[in-house]
Amino acid sequence: MTPIAYFKLQAKNLFRDYKTKTSTIDVVDGQSHYAYDAKYFDIDAIFVDFDWDEDDFSLMKAQHTIAILAGFRKWADLAKASGVELEFAKLLFDHQDKMNAEEWAVYVAHAEHDNKTTFDAEARLEIYKQVVLRDDGPRSQFLDYRLMGKDVLA
Secondary structure (H helix, E strand, C coil), X not given: CCHHHHHHHHHHHHHHHHCCCEEEECCCCCXXXXXXXXXXXXXXXXXXXXXXXXXCCCHHHHHHHXXXXXXXXXXXXXXXXXXXXXXXXXXXXXXXXXXXXXHHHHHHHHHHHHHCCXXXXXXXXXXXXXHCCCCCCCCCCCCCCECCCHHHHC
16 A cells, blocks of 8 residues: 555544544533544544544545644645655654654754754654664653554554
8 A cells, every 4th residue: 555545544534433423412511512433543632632623524634634643734745745755654653652743843853953954854764763663762742643553544
């Protein structure tokens, strides 16, 4: 599966999870809320963290969310990325439990500052592999939005 096809699948899975919503009434406050029978993503956390409107979510917004989780500003940036950038984005997405896109951006910005350089895509990929993918690599301080391991999402 190509990286673009993989990310399209993730966006579709996120949107499928969204479509499992049912309206419920909270017995404590009497307010109407949505509940999700999600299979792939923590929908509640995504709506809170990304500040999406639960009544106005679309496949396009799901694509945007996946692009952000893969380290891009928007889906169009992901769609026109190079092969190396897509390889790295897939690793970043698949290992968000170790270091998410925000943590990586901070890490690499510090490394570039300390070394007075700007790393190209190949260098960033190699640094990521050496720092994050090692057995004793970091554990993210933030939420992994996936409900199950990457094997289920493929």
